[in-house]
Amino acid sequence: SHSTVHDATVSKFPVSLKEINLHGCENIATFNIHHLVNLKVIFCGASSINDATIENLPDSLHEINLNGCQNIANFNIKHLVHLKKIRYSDSALNDASINKFPVSLEEIYLQGCKNISTFNINHLVKLKKIDCSHSTISDATINNFLVSLEEIY
Template sequence: MSKDQPFSIYPVQGNHVKYLSGNNSKAVSSLGEEYESSYFEFNRELELDQYDDELCSKFTKIKKLVLTGENQKQSVPREKLSVLVSLQVCRLDKNVINLRDCTRLEKLTCKIEETLSKEDFPLTLKMIDCSDCTINDTTIDNFPVSLEEINLKRCHDISTFNINHLVNLKKIDCSQSTITDAVINNFLVSLEEIDLLGCANISTFNIQHLMSLKIIDCSSSTITDAAINNFPVSLEEIKLMGCQKIRNFNINHLVKLKKIYCRGSSITDRALENFPVSLETRDLNNCKNIVQ
């Protein structure tokens, strides 16, 4: 910069303001009208403790809304819900948020504690995270066909749900949940990744038909040799860390397998003899039944 060139500050626009939260609005207004105008025009992500319609109405368009307060006092109007792509709330309350108005929603994170029908879910939804809640089997049965990813981590009221209509599903996390063999047997062939870490109600499920599956995590679960023997040939990574009910499983047919983690499990030398030659990584640390 030359000595004669005046120093100037350009207004913040675009990506520079979209990361500010709604709680910054008072600070923004104090910086001047031009900055405030840019903030409300370009910000697409808003995080609030309590929904505030007066504040939200100042923004041109909010695509991602995060409400951190447990009990919301205001309902979110249809015109605000209809443009959302991502929504995160502590607990879904129909009196506050009507999912039927979320006609563009792709990602939903919330605790669902009441039964929802098929009509309640937007047909655009691709990802749903209901971890740590009391969601029931009936609501899961009503999930929309558009879903590609489901998170049911630590959900303890599930056991018999059926999602064989979710033909686009690629990833499901049921870790530390009460999922059963019967449910897993009906998993869709489209699945590429399954997480069953810490599941205590599984043992002999059969997923041989899941020919797109690449990764499965059954660490610290009650899985047995019978289930592992029926793993699909497509698998590239297996996690069995801490599994105490496995012994002599045979995975010689898994010709695409690259990684297996059996740290701290009850695996034996006999199982090792049937490891496929494709393996690049194997973790057998602290396996008490391995002699070699």
């Protein structure tokens, strides 16, 4: 089914929202939901969401799903200090963005990411699980992972 949700609509979402699912919405790219101070979870997989939008996400987020997003590559989400889980499988994510992940992260999913190889996540002291299967991650990066990690794929 074709989505009729557009950027302007998303930007006007009510402040009370705790979860948003925009999976597969190809008409959304640049919107600002920084005012959604109660938002905990956002699903934007397979959408046209871009770097600028990611950088404007509200600080309240605990989980982000951007699986299959091809228009996001280089962004900074250090301000998302409550973020626990991030899903970027099969996306255009690059090393520089991973280096700027917030220290609160506990789970990272990067399956099938082809633009990553050498990144440093040693600042992510709370990280328990990372999935880099079928990605282009280098052996050196894996060898540098924190010993406190509980699950590596």
